[in-house]
Each structure stands twice: as structure tokens, then as C-alpha cells.
Amino acid sequence: MALLPNITIDHYLYFSTILFCLGIAGILYRRNAIIMFMCIELMLNAVNVALVAFSKMYGQTDAQVFVFFIMVVAAAEVAVGLAILMMLYRNMHTTETDVLDKLKF
Amino acid sequence: MKELILISLLGIFVLALDVLQLRKLTLPAIVLGLLGLMACCALDWNRNEQPFLEYGGMLLFDNTSLAFTFVFSFLALLWFLITRDQFATDAKRSDLYALTLFSLCGAVIMASYSSLVTLFLGIEILSIPLYVLAASDKRSVRSNEAGFKYFFLGSLASAILLFGIALVYGATGSFDLATIAAAGQSNSSLISIGCLMMLAGFAFKISAAPFHMWAPDVYQGSPTVYTAFMSTVVKGAAFAGMFKLFAIAFNDFTESHRSVFVAMIVLTLLWANVVGMRQTNIKRLLAYSGISHAGFMLAFVMLGASSDPKWLIYYVLTYSIASMIAFVIVNYVESYHLGMEDQDGFKGLVKKNPTLAIAMTLSLLSMAGLPPLSGFMGKYIIIGQCMRADLIGLTIIMILTSVVAMFYYLRIIMLMFTPLENAGRIIPEKGQMWIIGIGSVLIIALFFGASIFEIIQW
Amino acid sequence: MLTEYAFWFLTFVAIFSAMGMILSKNPVYSVLSLIVTFFAIAGHYFLLNAQFLAAVHIIVYAGAIMVLFLYVIMMLNLNKVDEEKRSIWSKAAAAASFGILLLVVSAAIGHGHAQSELQSVADTSAIGTTETLGLSLYKEFLIPFEISSVLFLAAMVGAVYLSKKEQYN
Numbered sequence: 001m002a003l004l005p006n007i008t009i010d011h012y013l014y015f016s017t018i019l020f021c022l023g024i025a026g027i028l029y030r031r032n033a034i035i036m037f038m039c040i041e042l043m044l045n046a047v048n049v050a051l052v053a054f055s056k057m058y059g060q061t062d063a064q065v066f067v068f069f070i071m072v073v074a075a076a077e078v079a080v081g082l083a084i085l086m087m088l089y090r091n092m093h094t095t096e097t098d099v100l101d102k103l104k105f
Numbered sequence: 106m107k108e109l110i111l112i113s114l115l116g117i118f119v120l121a122l123d124v125l126q127l128r129k130l131t132l133p134a135i136v137l138g139l140l141g142l143m144a145c146c147a148l149d150w151n152r153n154e155q156p157f158l159e160y161g162g163m164l165l166f167d168n169t170s171l172a173f174t175f176v177f178s179f180l181a182l183l184w185f186l187i188t189r190d191q192f193a194t195d196a197k198r199s200d201l202y203a204l205t206l207f208s209l210c211g212a213v214i215m216a217s218y219s220s221l222v223t224l225f226l227g228i229e230i231l232s233i234p235l236y237v238l239a240a241s242d243k244r245s246v247r248s249n250e251a252g253f254k255y256f257f258l259g260s261l262a263s264a265i266l267l268f269g270i271a272l273v274y275g276a277t278g279s280f281d282l283a284t285i286a287a288a289g290q291s292n293s294s295l296i297s298i299g300c301l302m303m304l305a306g307f308a309f310k311i312s313a314a315p316f317h318m319w320a321p322d323v324y325q326g327s328p329t330v331y332t333a334f335m336s337t338v339v340k341g342a343a344f345a346g347m348f349k350l351f352a353i354a355f356n357d358f359t360e361s362h363r364s365v366f367v368a369m370i371v372l373t374l375l376w377a378n379v380v381g382m383r384q385t386n387i388k389r390l391l392a393y394s395g396i397s398h399a400g401f402m403l404a405f406v407m408l409g410a411s412s413d414p415k416w417l418i419y420y421v422l423t424y425s426i427a428s429m430i431a432f433v434i435v436n437y438v439e440s441y442h443l444g445m446e447d448q449d450g451f452k453g454l455v456k457k458n459p460t461l462a463i464a465m466t467l468s469l470l471s472m473a474g475l476p477p478l479s480g481f482m483g484k485y486i487i488i489g490q491c492m493r494a495d496l497i498g499l500t501i502i503m504i505l506t507s508v509v510a511m512f513y514y515l516r517i518i519m520l521m522f523t524p525l526e527n528a529g530r531i532i533p534e535k536g537q538m539w540i541i542g543i544g545s546v547l548i549i550a551l552f553f554g555a556s557i558f559e560i561i562q563w
Numbered sequence: 564m565l566t567e568y569a570f571w572f573l574t575f576v577a578i579f580s581a582m583g584m585i586l587s588k589n590p591v592y593s594v595l596s597l598i599v600t601f602f603a604i605a606g607h608y609f610l611l612n613a614q615f616l617a618a619v620h621i622i623v624y625a626g627a628i629m630v631l632f633l634y635v636i637m638m639l640n641l642n643k644v645d646e647e648k649r650s651i652w653s654k655a656a657a658a659a660s661f662g663i664l665l666l667v668v669s670a671a672i673g674h675g676h677a678q679s680e681l682q683s684v685a686d687t688s689a690i691g692t693t694e695t696l697g698l699s700l701y702k703e704f705l706i707p708f709e710i711s712s713v714l715f716l717a718a719m720v721g722a723v724y725l726s727k728k729e730q731y732n
Contacts, residue, residue, distance in 0.1 A: 009275075029657035
């Protein structure tokens with residue numbers, strides 16, 4: 001059944017899946033820690049899109065409230081993640097992940 | 106519910122004590138608080154409490170979650186006591202203690218969630234303080250790198266887990282575990298792919314192959330005391346959450362996708378033991394040992410409803426005690442050798458401190474699974490259960506890899522008992538020696554304690 | 564009809580700016596492209612009757628999180644074109660994983676639809692209002708709401724701990 005005229009839940013799921021996969025591809029493609037981190041934000045947003053579409057489909061609020069919690073977690077993760085990144089930069093003077101090889105076997 | 110309130114308040118109280126300049130009271134307060142937490146678990150036994158059910162609930166303290174909570178608080182208590190001397194001079198220990206307690210709070214949630222919402226929040230509360238703790242040695246490039254890797258792969262895992270949650274919600278229209286369980290999962294592709302993504306997310310957290318690559322790096326780079334915490338409480342909490350999800354709520358999925366689990370376990374065991382053989386860094390070696398134990402514990406999850414959660418709890422408890430003692434001794438040896446983590450640091454440990462050498466031997470042999478040590482009992486039980494489930498191939502792999510693993514544990518033990526001329530002495534505080542001693546006694550005692558586990562019914 | 568065009572427009576904007584985020588060589592452009600993606604997603608929320616969420620999304624993501632990213636990029640002075648060398652393998656791995664994952668999940672979605680498990684059930688005009696969301700957040704989601712305060716406290720303590728300068732003595 002259509003969520004919008006001619007637009008079904010499948011359209012939204014495909015859209016969300018494409019965004020999610022773009023996030024994963026970006027993580028594998030880029031070597032800059034900040035960009036990789038933004039790719040994770042993109043993946044979380046892909047999940048949010050799917051949840052809001054499901055919320056509309058089922059006519060329930062709980063998926064939308066869950067999206068709030070995802071935003072909460074995203075904000076907390078960004079705070080901690082950027083702090084770690086800053087500290088890494090202070091010691092290594094770069095944000096390229098190629099230099100992270102001190103722990104390789 | 107009071108468990109959760111107590112542990113959160115304890116974390117805040119520790120921060121408040123720091124502000125009030127009463128740092129001397131921090132550790133006694135934590136010990137009292139954790140003892141109180143264990144008492145709460147005993148008081149709530151058999152009550153099946155569902156707090157705020159009229160508001161939607163989302164937590165369920167049944168006997169399994171209480172038992173897990175009890176074990177986590179016991180392990181945390183052991184951790185706080187056994188690492189006491191490492192923090193004695195640390196001016197910032199209140200922050201670190203508070204973060205550890207918040208992480209423990211996440212572990213309690215992981216044991217007691219009854220909705221995918223609380224599962225997600227629990228896994229984040231468990232992980233986010235740990236990202237900081239892994240990176241907490243700010244001047245060490247290795248610790249920074251470990252923190253970054255842990256943070257990055259951890260949040261990637263949560264994103265994958267979340268996509269799985271979204272798909273499961275899409276197929277069932279509910280976040281509630283009981284509703285999802287009632288809907289069944291065998292006949293829907295959307296829910297299968299959702300469950301597979303959740304499994305991948307969890308596999309990251311428990312470091313099962315093929316998502317285990319972060320574990321050796323993070324274990325090696327983090328300050329050793331937090332490695333001890335990570336490989337015990339955190340791994341146990343991830344398994345508590347996983348058991349609840351895959352063995353109870355998604356039982357249909359676990360039954361119909363057993364081959365996926367078997368493949369994961371076999372890959373985990375083979376990879377951990379073959380690559381583990383080549384490690385000379387003791388922390389990496391113990392990390393690979395942890396990965397192979399994750400394989401064994403994953404088998405409990407795979408067997409699902411047919412396996413009793415109490416044996417998973419037993420396995421978590423025995424493995425965690427052995428692993429915690431091993432990491433703490435590694436920490437002593439490491440600081441004696443000024444940061445050298447190579448296994449050669451263990452050469453002649455028996456001369457440097459015979460008690461530590463014996464405790465290390467006991468914990469390594471327990472992890473290897475030699476009777477009469479508790480690690481043997483755990484492996485024996487899971488192998489027996491796999492046998493009864495007609496998984497003969499898996500059983501053979503489990504036994505073979507255990508034998509292979511024996512080699513690298515024995516290598517360390519041989520090194521420790523190699524005589525060494527003019528060795529210095531490692532002398533930890535007397536109180537610490539007592540705690541390590543009690544832990545080592547527990548490794549043996551729990552072997553016989555298995556019969557008590559046999560009797561407990563819930 | 565209009566909403567249908569709006570859907571396709573917003574979808575293409577979101578996907579292309581997400582690709583721009585990944586492919587852009589300058590981190591600042593990446594951040595700006597991601598903000599465009601977020602605005603397009605907010606537009607989607609409007610189409611799906613989630614007005615309050617759309618507003619919160621803009622405030623939290625574009626207003627707070629991306630500003631934090633920009634702030635870090637400026638502070639670390641990374642706003643230059645970076646000549647990162649990517650091996651053919653990482654490109655291939657990225658493309659392959661993108662393709663495989665997309666294929667698998669799409670197949671699952673298509674298959675699921677054939678089984679008619681995805682059925683819309685209700686008239687949904689009122690679910691996205693502040694009132695219904697607020698009631699749901701403070702009633703059904705009371706415990707997660709309280710739990711998330713612990714999460715924030717932990718993140719706060721952690722971030723402060725990490726960014727305090729170590730005293731060298």
C-alpha cells in the first residue's frame with residue numbers, strides 16, 4: 001500500500017539501503033578518519049529514514065521515538081569520537097588512518 | 106530496577122566524591138556499592154520484576170538477568186580490587202572509575218533488556234565509556250590508536266546492528282522481544298536479513314570471526330587494566346545480550362540458520378588458534394585466546410533454547426576469572442620490564458615471584474581446559490551439548506583446536522619456569538597478592554562448584 | 564502528484580550529495596555535501612508526516628553535529644585538498660561491498676514484498692505531531708529516556724577526560 005501517491009514502503013527501503021551501502025563503501029574507500037566518521041553518520045541516517053517510513057506504514061509513533069534515541073546516541077558518539085580524534089591528532093599530526101600501524105603484527 | 110538505579114547512582118557518587126576532595130573514600134564506596142548490587146540481585150530473585158510496566162516497561166529482571174548481573178558485579182568487584190594498586194597514584198582515577206561503573210551499568214542493561222530499544226541503548230552505554238578507557242593513556246600513541254580503532258569499529262557495528270533492528274521492526278511492527286518472538290521469524294526474508302545484520306553487529310562486539318580483527322589490536326594497545334575489564338565484563342555482557350536475543354527471542358531464526366552459526370564458530374576457532382600460535386606478544390596472544398573462547402561461548406547461543414543459560418553464565422564466570430588474573434599478572438610483568446609486552450618478559454618469572462608464576466600457570470591451564478580446573482568443566486559441558494545436538498564435526502574441531510591451543514599456553518608456562526640468572530624480584534603489595542591468590546583458588550574451586558550450578562534451577 | 568515529484572527530487576539530491584561527500588577531496592566540501600543530504604532527508608520526514616522529527620533532525624544534525632565536524636576540521640587545519648592515494652584494491656573492495664550488500668538487501672526487500680508482509684494498516688496523519696511524540700516519549704519510552712541520561716553523562720565525562728591536557732611534570 002502506498003505511503004504517498006505512487007510511492008510505497010519499498011521505495012523508501014531501497015533509498016535507505018542505498019544510503020546505508022554508500023556509507024559502508026565510503027568507509028572502505030576513504031582513508032581520512034573524519035570522512036570515515038561522517039560515513040557512519042550517513043549510515044545512522046539511513047536507518048532513521050527506514051524507521052520513519054515504517055512508522056508511517058504502521059501508523060505507530062514508537063519508531064519515530066526510537067529515531068530520537070538514535071540521534072541521542074549519534075550525538076554522544078560524535079562527542080567521544082571527535083575527542084579521540086583530536087587526541088590522536090595531537091600525537092600523530094594527521095587524521096589519515098594509514099598511519100595507524102603501530103599495532104600491526 | 107533497583108540494580109540499575111544503584112549502579113548509576115554509584116557512578117555519580119564517585120564523581121561527587123572527587124568534587125568534594127574525598128578521593129580516599131572512592132574505593133570503599135565502590136566496594137560497598139557493588140556488594141549492595143549483589144545483595145539486590147539476591148533479593149529480587151524469583152520476582153521477575155518488570156519495572157514501570159504501566160509505562161511500557163522495556164526491562165525484565167528475570168532470574169537469568171539477575172544471575173548475569175550478579176556475575177558482572179562480582180567480576181567488577183574483583184577488577185576494582187585486583188587493579189587497586191595501579192590507580193593508587195592516579196589523580197584522575199575518579200573519572201576512570203566512574204566511566205568503568207557506567208560501562209557496568211550498560212552491562213546490567215544488556216542482561217535485562219526486553220525491547221530492542223533498551224538493547225541498543227545498553228550496548229552503547231556499555232561501549233562508549235570503553236572507547237574512552239581504551240584511549241585513556243593519552244600520551245601513548247598505541248593507546249590512542251587502540252581507542253580510535255575500538256571506537257570506529259564499534260560504532261560501525263552499532264550502525265549495522267541498528268539497520269538490523271530497523272528491518273526487524275519493519276517486518277514485525279514492534280520493538281518488544283516477546284511480540285517479535287511470538288510473530289516467529291522463519292518465513293520472512295526481511296526479518297532474516299535483519300537478524301543476520303544484528304548477528305554481524307553482535308559478532309563485532311564479542312570478537313567472533315570474521316569480525317574479530319579489532320580485538321588483538323585493541324587488547325594490545327589499551328592500558329592492560331582495561332584490557333582485563335574488556336575481556337571479562339564486557340565480553341560477558343555482550344554474550345548475555347546475545348543469548349537473550351538469539352536463543353530466546355529469535356529462536357526460530359537460530360534454529361533455521363544453524364549453519365551460519367556453525368560456520369562462524371569453526372572459523373573463529375580455527376583462526377584464533379592458528380594465528381594465535383604465531384604470536385609472541387603476550388597481550389595479543391591472550392586476545393586470540395579470548396577470541397577462541399568467544400567461539401565456545403557462541404556455541405551456547407547457537408544451541409539456543411535447548412541449552413540452559415546457567416552453563417553460559419558458568420563459562421563466562423570461569424573464563425573471566427582466569428583471564429582477569431592473567432591480564433593483571435601481565436600488567437605486573439610489563440611494568441617491571443618498563444612496557445615490554447613480549448613473551449620473553451615472562452622468562453624466569455618463577456624466580457622473580459613464584460606466587461605470580463603459579464597463579465599465571467593456573468589461569469593459563471584453565472583457559473587451555475585442563476582438569477581439575479574450571480575451564481575444563483566449561484569446555485566439557487559445551488562439547489557435550491554439541492555432541493547431543495548431533496554436531497559431530499563441530500565437536501571434533503572444538504577438541505582439536507583446544508589441543509592446538511594447549512601448545513601456546515604451554516609455551517608461556519615453559520618460559521616462566523625457565524631458570525634465569527640474576528633475576529630481580531617483582532613484589533606487588535601484600536594485599537594484591539592475597540586477591541590474586543583468592544582468584545587462583547576460585548579457578549580450582551569452581552571446577553567443583555559446577556555441581557552447585559547443576560543443582561540450581563530457575 | 565506533487566509529493567511524488569518531491570520524493571524523487573529529494574531522493575536524488577540525497578544520494579548524489581552523499582556520493583559527493585564520499586568523493587570530494589576537500590573535507591570541508593564533504594561536510595557541506597553531508598549537510599545537503601541531511602536537509603534532503605529532513606524533506607523526506609516532512610513528506611512522511613514527521614514534522615517534529617524533521618525540525619529536530621535539522622537542529623541536531625545540521626545544527627550541532629556537523630558544526631562540530633566543521634569545527635574540528637578548522638581547528639586541525641584540514642581544509643586543504645588531500646592527495647590521498649587509494650590502491651585499486653580499496654576501490655574494488657568498496658565497489659564490491661556496495662554492490663553485494665545492495666543486492667542482498669534489495670533481494671530481501673523485494674522478496675518480502677511478494678509475501679505481502681509489508682502492509683500499511685492505518686491512517687497516519689497525526690503520528691508525527693509534537694503532542695503524540697511527547698506523550699509516547701514520556702510514557703512508553705520512560706525507561707529508555709532515563710537510561711539515555713546515563714549515556715550522556717558517560718559521554719560527557721569521557722569527552723572531558725580525553726580533552727583535558729595532560730600535565731607533564
